Amino acid sequence: MSASILQENKEKFEELQRTIDEYKDKEGPLMPIMHKAQDLFGYLPIEVQEYIAEALDIPVTDIYGVATFYSQFTLKPQGKYTIGVCMGTACYVKGAQAVLDELKKELNIEAGDTTEDYQFTLEATRCLGACGLAPVIMINDDVYGRLVPSDIKGIIDKYRDK
Amino acid sequence: MEFFRSHVLICGGTGCHSSGSADVMETFKTELEKHNLEKEIKLVQTGCFGLCAVGPVVIVYPEGAFYSRITADDVPRIVTEHLLKGRIVTDLLYHDSIHEDEVIKSLNEVEFYKKQKRIALRNCGVIDPENIDEYIAFDGYKALGKVLLEMTPEETIEIIKASGLRGRGGAGFPTGLKWEFTAKAESDKKYVCCNADEGDPGAFMDRSILEGDPHSVLEAMTIAGYAVGADQGYIYVRAEYPIAVKRLTIAIGQAREAGLLGKNIFGTDFSFDIELRLGAGAFVCGEETALMASIEGYRGEPRPRPPFPAVKGVFGKPTLLNNVETYANIPQIILNGPEWFQTIGTEKSKGTKVFALGGKINNTGLVEVPMGTTLREIIYEVGGGIPNGKKFKAAQTGGPSGGCIPVEHLDTPIDYDSLAKVGSMMGSGGLIVMDEDNCMVDIARFFLDFTVDESCGKCPPCRIGTKRMLEILDRIVEGKGEEGDIEKLEELGKTIKSASLCGLGQTAPNPVLSTLQYFRDEYEAHIRDKRCPAGVCQKLLQIIIQADLCKGCGLCVKVCPVDAISGERRSPHTIDQSKCIKCGACLEKCPFKAIVKG
Numbered sequence: 001m002s003a004s005i006l007q008e009n010k011e012k013f014e015e016l017q018r019t020i021d022e023y024k025d026k027e028g029p030l031m032p033i034m035h036k037a038q039d040l041f042g043y044l045p046i047e048v049q050e051y052i053a054e055a056l057d058i059p060v061t062d063i064y065g066v067a068t069f070y071s072q073f074t075l076k077p078q079g080k081y082t083i084g085v086c087m088g089t090a091c092y093v094k095g096a097q098a099v100l101d102e103l104k105k106e107l108n109i110e111a112g113d114t115t116e117d118y119q120f121t122l123e124a125t126r127c128l129g130a131c132g133l134a135p136v137i138m139i140n141d142d143v144y145g146r147l148v149p150s151d152i153k154g155i156i157d158k159y160r161d162k
Numbered sequence: 163m164e165f166f167r168s169h170v171l172i173c174g175g176t177g178c179h180s181s182g183s184a185d186v187m188e189t190f191k192t193e194l195e196k197h198n199l200e201k202e203i204k205l206v207q208t209g210c211f212g213l214c215a216v217g218p219v220v221i222v223y224p225e226g227a228f229y230s231r232i233t234a235d236d237v238p239r240i241v242t243e244h245l246l247k248g249r250i251v252t253d254l255l256y257h258d259s260i261h262e263d264e265v266i267k268s269l270n271e272v273e274f275y276k277k278q279k280r281i282a283l284r285n286c287g288v289i290d291p292e293n294i295d296e297y298i299a300f301d302g303y304k305a306l307g308k309v310l311l312e313m314t315p316e317e318t319i320e321i322i323k324a325s326g327l328r329g330r331g332g333a334g335f336p337t338g339l340k341w342e343f344t345a346k347a348e349s350d351k352k353y354v355c356c357n358a359d360e361g362d363p364g365a366f367m368d369r370s371i372l373e374g375d376p377h378s379v380l381e382a383m384t385i386a387g388y389a390v391g392a393d394q395g396y397i398y399v400r401a402e403y404p405i406a407v408k409r410l411t412i413a414i415g416q417a418r419e420a421g422l423l424g425k426n427i428f429g430t431d432f433s434f435d436i437e438l439r440l441g442a443g444a445f446v447c448g449e450e451t452a453l454m455a456s457i458e459g460y461r462g463e464p465r466p467r468p469p470f471p472a473v474k475g476v477f478g479k480p481t482l483l484n485n486v487e488t489y490a491n492i493p494q495i496i497l498n499g500p501e502w503f504q505t506i507g508t509e510k511s512k513g514t515k516v517f518a519l520g521g522k523i524n525n526t527g528l529v530e531v532p533m534g535t536t537l538r539e540i541i542y543e544v545g546g547g548i549p550n551g552k553k554f555k556a557a558q559t560g561g562p563s564g565g566c567i568p569v570e571h572l573d574t575p576i577d578y579d580s581l582a583k584v585g586s587m588m589g590s591g592g593l594i595v596m597d598e599d600n601c602m603v604d605i606a607r608f609f610l611d612f613t614v615d616e617s618c619g620k621c622p623p624c625r626i627g628t629k630r631m632l633e634i635l636d637r638i639v640e641g642k643g644e645e646g647d648i649e650k651l652e653e654l655g656k657t658i659k660s661a662s663l664c665g666l667g668q669t670a671p672n673p674v675l676s677t678l679q680y681f682r683d684e685y686e687a688h689i690r691d692k693r694c695p696a697g698v699c700q701k702l703l704q705i706i707i708q709a710d711l712c713k714g715c716g717l718c719v720k721v722c723p724v725d726a727i728s729g730e731r732r733s734p735h736t737i738d739q740s741k742c743i744k745c746g747a748c749l750e751k752c753p754f755k756a757i758v759k760g
Contacts, residue, residue: 009390027477028457028458031459056626059231069461071443089520090521092592092608127364127366128402129369131526132215132527134520148750
């Protein structure tokens with residue numbers, strides 16, 4: 001394992017270790033530990049996967065398998081702000097596609113990608129359950145509802161240099 | 163005990179929260195302090211009231227004043243006028259909540275609530291979900307006490323069986339039977355699980371119950387644990403539901419502290435505890451065997467049944483798995499008896515069903531109606547009809563596993579069997595209304611796109627078959643459909659349904675098959691005439707400037723990103739169709755509504 005990433009993120013690894021200790025002897029410990037790792041690092045670099053594999057004494061392929069199966073786990077670093085465009089049915093029938101297209105244009109990236117300055121990641125997400133406000137986007141924890149494409153620029157500008 | 167002269171209930175459900183109810187709550191707090199009212203008036207953050215369309219919603223008791231679309235700016239007026247001077251701020255009230263003479267209606271006189279019967283949602287929007295005492299004050303944990311102190315596990319199961327309750331997750335399996343199978347399995351260890359992996363797009367019933375009344379689920383799971391002989395429970399909840407996760411965590415902590423979870427509950431020798439497990443964004447994990455694989459920490463891939471979970475479930479042990487809404491019914495059935503539950507609903511579908519109303523409907527939100535209520539009643543009476551005078555085209559139920567129900571079946575009573583008969587299914591309860599502006603081929607493509615993405619890849623019919631169907635649909639919406647495509651879709655659909663391993667694949671073709679059944683002419687228009695009747699499919703669209711309406715103002719020329727529009731100033735403009743990318747920017751901009759899709 002690369003020693004440098006361990007050094008640079010000493011505190012994060014210590015916190016991860018505490019979660020590992022908490023779950024290690026429980027049944028089915030892997031998912032809660034991976035959730036914690038994703039929270040701490042923002043993504044799951046291979047070094048973190050190796051660390052968990054060693055701590056739980058399971059093959060790293062198992063961890064990679066789980067990490068690639070679930071859409072919430074990511075192997076790539078994410079932007080500071082993740083923009084989730086809800087593509088649930090209610091949002092879709094009320095024009096979510098046009099909102100997503102506008103965001104792609106505004107940020108000049110495709111869904112699933114991150115801007116070069118790591119400010120924004122654009123995701124087309126599953127139903128966020130705020131169907132009453134369709135169409136909806138979420139920027140980190142902030143929700144914006146009842147959108148039309150012309151609202152997008154103003155919203156994005158608020159996060160540009162924050 | 164403290165007494166308050168007024169209670170202000172603020173909806174803290176996801177819909178209202180997203181519309182800014184947290185700000186409203188904060189402003190109420192500071193305003194009440196400013197006027198020294200904090201000892202006289204109690205603020206309560208509740209779960210979902212159901213009427214998300216007009217959120218944030220605030221209700222003030224004892225008057226029952228139903229304020230809608232409240233922002234922080236409205237709060238000082240409500241505090242000084244209503245709470246201080248006793249004058250209700252009528253212009254902020256929900257329009258249907260007052261009579262013509264401005265007298266306030268009781269909630270069950272309001273059109274939206276009139277036909278509803280709240281069993282699973284009974285406490286949502288009434289109590290503070292973060293306070294166990296409020297739940298207890300509404301008979302909370304009384305059913306658990308009754309079961310533990312007065313009944314045997316067998317008697318408990320008999321009551322659930324006699325009630326006729328069927329699983330609310332979609333398939334409608336009799337709940338009591340499931341309990342009995344799990345109880346009869348012999349093992350040193352058993353588990354009780356709650357499926358809170360509500361993944362159908364457009365469905366948020368379970369979310370609202372977890373956010374509005376988490377203790378009802380904990381209580382029911384504990385009852386189930388006693389009935390089947392389990393001492394450990396898991397709630398598998400979507401990580402996309404942060405508020406639900408937070409309130410469940412609080413509720414579990416409070417129940418443990420009160421001795422309602424943990425060792426020797428109610429002083430008996432029965433022990434039971436519950437742990438949360440978070441999903442990580444995989445739709446297939448709503449399928450029971452995939453869910454259990456995920457709890458165990460593996461990729462959420464389903465496995466063949468039998469063995470059923472009642473025999474071999476989580477960690478290889480007998481496991482009872484029910485859905486959130488199913489559990490929310492349990493305490494009421496225990497308290498009121500199976501005969502009471504039997505009186506509600508239809509012959510084969512007892513009780514109520516919660517629906518998430520969404521799409522092209524006025525009252526988007528959450529409703530709970532007795533089984534047997536017709537679609538027409540839900541859409542036009544409870545739901546308030548379709549906005550902007552548009553025409554109803556279809557109601558989609560059952561999410562990606564369900565189908566689209568056309569206008570000729572609007573009088574179908576909602577229950578498991580009637581919905582299956584018209585080619586859809588109950589599903590978990592998403593009900594999306596579509597109007598004349600929605601293209602049914604596009605909707606079918608949308609759902610297939612979803613299932614292709616969410617197929618776990620384990621079995622070929624689902625992995626390859628749905629992909630082939632999507633490719634055909636993609637061609638059709640792009641104007642490259644061929645004769646024979648419809649027949650190919652039908653054949654593939656039938657094969658996938660019969661050959662797939664789990665419920666995801668077995669139901670994935672339903673949106674296509676049901677739209678083919680009822681809206682075949684739309685498919686034909688796409689394939690033969692290269693035309694999208696609803697004007698949705700971009701590649702089949704032309705954007706046209708109507709010469710008689712165009713004033714030649716030139717706004718469209720400026721906004722067009724590809725310079726496709728030209729014309730002399732003050733004379734009608736034209737669009738070069740070879741350049742036009744159909745973005746619709748000109749259409750939005752035109753002040754004279756001269757530009758149309760055709």
